[in-house]
Amino acid sequence: MSHDTDKLIRQLSLVAFLMAERRPLTARDIKSNVEGYQEMSDEAFARRFYSDRAELVALGVPLDSQRDEFTGEELYTLRSERYFLPPLELDDDELAALQTCLYLLEGRFAYAEPLRLALQNLALGRSAGARDDAPTATAMSVEVRDPDYTPELQGRLGKLEGAISKQRTVKFRYWSIGRDDERERTINPYALLPENGTWYVIGQDLDDQTVKSFRVSRIRSDIRFATRRERDFRVPEEFNVDEYRGRAEWQFGEMVGTARIEVAPDTAWWVSRAYGGERNELDHDVFVTQYASLTLLARWILRQDGRAVPLEPAALRKLVVDGAKAVRKGHHGAPPSPAAEALRAATDGVVERPAGPVAPERFGVLQSLLAYLLAACGEEREAVIPAAELSSRFSIAPEALEEHLSLLNLVNFGGGCYAVYAELHGDEVHVDKELFGDTFRRPPRLTPLEARAIRLALEFVGPMIAAGAQSPLDRVRAKLEETFGVFELTQTPTPQAGAEEDLVLQLTRAITDHKLIELEYLKPESTEVTTRLVEPYSIERRLPHWYVHTWDVERDAPRSYRLDRMRKAKVQKQIFTPREGFDPSELNHATTARIWYSPEVARWEVEKGARLLVDGSALSERAVGSADWLVGEVLSYRGEAVVLEPADLRERVAVRAAELESELRAPTAS
Incomplete structure (x- = not known):
């Protein structure tokens, strides 16, 4: 039997023994009665028991200890009301909407398996009992796409999640895109954060002892543990991952100043919605924002195509004016001829084999499987369950199911008392409930990983859950938060509903009922809100934004709108x-527009799919549905991007750049 298997049996049996005794127990009691400890020396027991306790607490098992006031011995307890999932009053619509969440994210969400296990426990924990897990009709009109998601990314997230939960230091080679430098980094990973459709790992860089954000897709090697210790660090008590979220592109790094930007009245509501938070505020029609990079803030202003005018600092205004001037010059006369495409660098033949996505802890899987087997027995002594049902519900490979059942058969409460005996007979699993079986009939509380999976799922597709459940998202979330147990989730961002929740609700109703819907919409290039009457057909979650695909009745043409x-x-x-x-x-x-990017910005564009050229520049062909949108995008590059063709788009960029340069040069009262 492997070391990991021995440990699982010890930990499950320790939980079983503490639950069965229902009284404070000494270490001597535990050593004498719990499977796996009896044959150990006192020194080995002390080491293993300390390690097992730490792991169980990290898994969310509320194992408490206190000293006996007379003997001074440590006493251990595990109260069942804190171990089991509290009664969960999710109605059928709310549970169905959560199942829809899994349906939408399947195959494009690294935490899909912990999410599946969490939903399995939530279904068992309802006072109304479990229900069919078919997705709601809402799911059929939604598509979720994550441009940053790849098999390599999900493998890296899985490794980093394991390092975070075990508090292990990791090493990997990392490409710093700003310096175009690749070198090995050693970090203590504190948390994973999805921000604007991109995953970051936040942790302490041991080279300079500062906390930094690392974009996971820029990791250039396998991720490995730096030591052989069971734990390398503890997350500082003051660390809170929410402090690292909600940053605009110009706010990554240390803040160095505050800018004031005048925004058009019909744009102010959008700025407030998109950039609300501690670092930003809207003072009437003036957007006040902290910045770490004045250059990136200037890019954002130019992208607004006249809807935002810099007031201060003066250096920001100069950057914007100079940027418009550079765009005008870059689009004057004949377009430049791009260099030849660079050949791809040859590899050494060693290809990193992608690891699997984030897997639920095996302890958590066994906990949930045990509860499911015993719930199937109900008040009877035995039950028969199709093996395929267990494999599907718990994502256990058919060839591994028998091993999982064998482990549960070894879990005991001391003194030869067991919870269950389950055996695989062909395509069926025969379950016999043992003497203490009813002790584990209820599902356990969610582990921290399962809770993180739910929180992240709410972050990705929360408004769809609210729409499918016909319940406000904060109500569904509040019910779920009660199931997360006593552990802290400072390493997991708090989901934010945003304004999309009500919009998704209205749009899904219109899609389902085939009703026209009227939209008040702010086009990227416009300073005024316009009204659209559309036939809505489908909703798309393309991170980080929501879109609705429609037929515009007035224009008699297909149109897509960002929510x-x-x-x-x-x-x-x-x-x-x-x-x-x-x-x-x-x-x-x-x-289709052909766009050339200078060597100064080319590596960022190559990361998005542009082709690298031999002189260090890059070339991209982009599908453009709105010429006005393209103008704003090209303006934002401050002369580092040039439209090569078509000629009419190139001329349009030149004209608008000249107009904007003239407008921004005019004096503005601050």
């Missing part, structure tokens, strides 16, 4: 007949 730019959505009484053969996808009649 964060909608001020309001109102379902109309008029019903529409879905258009036969219409595929509601974005950019149906897009124009």
Whole structure:
């Protein structure tokens, strides 16, 4: 039997023994009665027991200790009311919406398996009992896409999650894109954070002892433990991952100043929605924001295409004016001829084999499997369950199911008392409930990893859950938070509903009922909100934004809209007949633009898919559904991006850059 298997049996049996005794127990009691400890020397027992206790507490098992006031011995207890999942009053719609969450994220969410296990426990923990886990009808009109998600990324997230839970120092080679430098980093990882559709690991860089953010997709090697110790560090008590979220692109790093930017009145509501938070505020029509990079803030202002005017500092205004001037010059006359495409660097033939996604702790899987087997017995002594059902519900490979059952058969309460005997007979699992079986009939509380999986899922597709459940997201979230147990979740960001929740609710109703919907929408290049009457067909979650794909009735053409730019959505009484053969996808009649990027910004664009050229520049072909959007994008590069073709788009950028340069040079009262 392997070391890990021995440990699992010890830990499960320790939990079983403490639950069965229902009284404070000494270490001597535990050593004498718990499977796996009896044959150990006192020294080995002390070492193993300390390690097992620490791991169980980290898994969310509320194992308490206190000293006996007379003997001075340490006494250990595990109260069942703190171990089991509290009664959960999720109604059928709310549970169905949570199952929809798993359906939407399957295959594109690294935490899908811990999420599946958490939902399995939540279903068992309801006072109304479990229900069918089919997704809601809402799910059929939604697509989730994560451009940053790859098999390599999910493997790295899995390794980092393991290092964070075990508090192990890790090493990896990392590409710092700003310096274009690759070197080995050694960090104590504190948390994983999805921000604007990109995953970051936040931790202490041991080279300079500072806490930094590392983009996971820029890790260039296998992630390995730096030592052989069971634990290398403890997360500082003052660390809170929420302090690292909600940063605008110009706020990564140490803040060095505050800027004031005048925004158009019809744009102010959008700025407040998109950039609300501790680092930003809206003072009437003036956007006040802290910055770490003045250059990146200037890029954002230029992207607004006249809807934002810098007031102070003066250096920011100069950067914006100079940027518009550089764009105008770059689009004057004939376009430059790009260099030849660079050949891809040859590899040494060693290819990193992607690791699997984040896996639930095996202890948690066995806990949940035991509860499910005993719940199937109910008040009877035995039950028969299809093996395929267990493999599917708990993501256990069919060839590994028998091993899992054998481990549960060894879990005992001391004195030869067991919880269950389960045996695989062909395609069925025969379950016999033992003497202490009813002790574990209820599902356990969620582990910290399962709780993180739910929180992250709420972050990704929370508004869809609210729409499917017909319940405000904060109500669903509040019910779930009660199930997370006594552990702290400072390493997991608190989900934020945002304004999209009500918009998704209105849009899904209109899609389901085939009703027209009126949108109040702010186009990227416009200073005024316009009204659109559309036939809604589908919703897409393309991180970090939500989109709705529609047929615009007034323009008689397909259009896609970003939800964060909608001020309001109102379902109309008029019903529409879905258009036969219409595929509601974005950019149906897009124009392809060839864009050249200078060597100063090329590596960022190559990371997004552009082709590297031999002189260090880059070339990209981009599908453009809105010429106005492209103008804002090119302006934001401050002359480091040039449209090569088509000629009409190139001319449009040149004209708008000249207009903006003139507008920004005019004096503005601060």
